Amino acid sequence: MKAFLDSLARRRAALLERSAAQRGEIAAAVTDIRRISAAPLLLGASAAAALLAASPKLRGWAIRGWAVYAFVRQLAGR
Numbered sequence: 001m002k003a004f005l006d007s008l009a010r011r012r013a014a015l016l017e018r019s020a021a022q023r024g025e026i027a028a029a030v031t032d033i034r035r036i037s038a039a040p041l042l043l044g045a046s047a048a049a050a051l052l053a054a055s056p057k058l059r060g061w062a063i064r065g066w067a068v069y070a071f072v073r074q075l076a077g078r
Contacts, residue, residue, distance in 0.1 A: 052059050 052062050
């Protein structure tokens with residue numbers, strides 16, 4: 001019985017240690033998110049880049065949109 005209780009105590013200690021490490025990681029992630037949320041333009045650009053990288057169809061439309069935008073800018077500049 002004593003060996004079983006010692007085993008439970010060791011397992012509990014390991015779980016508590018892992019829990020403390022996870023809380024530290026979560027706190028670091030929250031700090032990063034707060035820092036990122038201070039720059040919404042960068043956050044939007046990163047989300048757009050992730051979407052473009054994930055979807056080939058969306059990438060094609062983004063390229064077409066960019067080409068139209070460049071063409072309109074060129075016409076407006078004349």
